[in-house]
Amino acid sequence: MKILIVRPWPSVLDVTKNTYNIQEVGLAKALVKRGHPTDILFWTDGDEMTVKVEVEDAKPIHVFYRHGKVLLKNVWFKGQEKLFAQYDVLQTAEYNQMFSWHLAGKYPEKTVVYHGPYYSPFNKNYNRMCRVFDALFVGRYRRRGTRFLTKSELARKFLLEKRLSPEQVTTVGVGIDAELLRDRPDAGQTELEQKMRAQKTGLKLLYIGRIEPRRDPFFLLDVLAEVRKSDPDACLYIIGGGDAEYVDSVKAAIGEKGLERCVFWQKKAPQYQMKGVYQQADLFLLPTEYEIFGMVLLEAMFFRRVVLTTPNGGADMLLRSGENGLVLEKSDPARWAKALLDTAADPEKKARMEQAAYETVIHENTWDALADRFLAVYEKR
Numbered sequence: 001m002k003i004l005i006v007r008p009w010p011s012v013l014d015v016t017k018n019t020y021n022i023q024e025v026g027l028a029k030a031l032v033k034r035g036h037p038t039d040i041l042f043w044t045d046g047d048e049m050t051v052k053v054e055v056e057d058a059k060p061i062h063v064f065y066r067h068g069k070v071l072l073k074n075v076w077f078k079g080q081e082k083l084f085a086q087y088d089v090l091q092t093a094e095y096n097q098m099f100s101w102h103l104a105g106k107y108p109e110k111t112v113v114y115h116g117p118y119y120s121p122f123n124k125n126y127n128r129m130c131r132v133f134d135a136l137f138v139g140r141y142r143r144r145g146t147r148f149l150t151k152s153e154l155a156r157k158f159l160l161e162k163r164l165s166p167e168q169v170t171t172v173g174v175g176i177d178a179e180l181l182r183d184r185p186d187a188g189q190t191e192l193e194q195k196m197r198a199q200k201t202g203l204k205l206l207y208i209g210r211i212e213p214r215r216d217p218f219f220l221l222d223v224l225a226e227v228r229k230s231d232p233d234a235c236l237y238i239i240g241g242g243d244a245e246y247v248d249s250v251k252a253a254i255g256e257k258g259l260e261r262c263v264f265w266q267k268k269a270p271q272y273q274m275k276g277v278y279q280q281a282d283l284f285l286l287p288t289e290y291e292i293f294g295m296v297l298l299e300a301m302f303f304r305r306v307v308l309t310t311p312n313g314g315a316d317m318l319l320r321s322g323e324n325g326l327v328l329e330k331s332d333p334a335r336w337a338k339a340l341l342d343t344a345a346d347p348e349k350k351a352r353m354e355q356a357a358y359e360t361v362i363h364e365n366t367w368d369a370l371a372d373r374f375l376a377v378y379e380k381r
Contacts, residue, residue: 001378003031003038004087006077008099010043010070015051015063020271021295025053025061026177027374030367032058034375041083043068043075074098084110089378095148095159096133101140108144109381116174116292118154118313119161122214123290138162149377151293152313170377173317175367176298184272192237192266193273196280202233203344206281206305208274208296211242217250219287219330221257226337228262235262237281239269278303283340287330288312298365301325301357306343306350308336318365324356 005024007013013022028038032055044065053061064083068075076099084090084103090110092100094117103111117126140146141164148169150156156171189197196204205224211217217238224236236259241247254263269277278284284300284307291297291312300307301318307325309315319325326339343350363369 001088003089006041006092008075008097020180026367028061030371104146112147114149116151118158120290152316172373174293175370178366187272190269190273193276195264204282205236208239214289222333223336226333238265241267302361304354304358306353
């Protein structure tokens with residue numbers, strides 16, 4: 001079958017510079033390797049163009065950059081009927097995107113929606129928007145029997161609560177493109193990795209991601225302070241940026257808590273240098289309020305790090321707490337500190353968890369491993 005993956009958001013993704021962490025490209029590569037020609041439709045506010053992404057031992061992927069009307073983070077592609085007519089499957093994204101709703105009505109026999117968000121009290125604006133959408137539009141999906149793929153069981157539950165039938169909604173997860181995490185001889189070391197290598201004693205804790213309230217960096221600092229009561233040489237390493245005012249408030253808190261000498265921060269680093277950073281860390285922390293999936297969880301597990309995170313979309317799919325990672329509610333920094341210290345104190349168990357984390361990703365959560373799940377749903381249309 002021939003597949004078109006549609007991204008109905010007004011964000012520009014430049015595949016000529018980087019394809020890492022572009023989920024549409026990772027999935028498309030896996031599908032063409034299975035013998036199913038797959039292309040991608042992206043929005044652009046620049047020149048319209050078509051870019052070819054080569055795939056080893058398979059047909060290339062064509063990425064169509066096209067204009068579309070933008071309203072409230074929705075893109076409406078106009079005049080693409082001839083393009084859509086060339087494909088057997090139109091995979092769009094998110095149940096509440098108006099263009100997904102449009103495709104489900106116009107092309108019911110072709111449309112599949114890949115959905116990630118789920119209910120969280122943290123997402124107040126999203127929850128309000130969904131209530132409006134549900135009142136006015138969600139009935140079309142029920143009437144047309146639209147097929148949905150979800151990134152987590154939490155997302156599946158979210159859709160089922162909208163009275164979609166269980167047969168309509170299948171959980172498939174999210175993958176990682178392991179090929180792009182291969183060693184590069186010319187990778188070099190980040191400044192942060194050099195600092196990590198210089199630390200000879202004490203736990204090395206790592207956080208990678210945006211600095212924002214959803215990820216609660218202040219909780220990270222509290223956890224570090226608790227860990228240092230038992231391990232005075234423990235340090236926290238951070239890669240990530242955010243809004244200047246919020247970042248400044250986090251940096252001020254580091255000083256107020258007396259942690260200046262044990263928190264090391266780098267705003268960003270190229271993906272090909274991340275392996276060394278992950279492998280220098282003892283444990284990876286993600287104290288998030290909400291996560292559709294969290295690619296950093298996949299990365300950390302791929303590089304055999306024990307992850308400690310909260311219940312979220314990615315943890316729901318990836319982690320068996322105590323076996324291949326750790327999942328705790330974000331309520332008590334002392335409890336997190338104890339979990340980290342207990343894990344580090346048992347090297348044999350930690351090594352088993354690290355290997356189990358790697359095997360979870362490589363066997364179950366690469367795009368190549370997930371491709372058949374997507375194809376099975378496409379075939380049910």
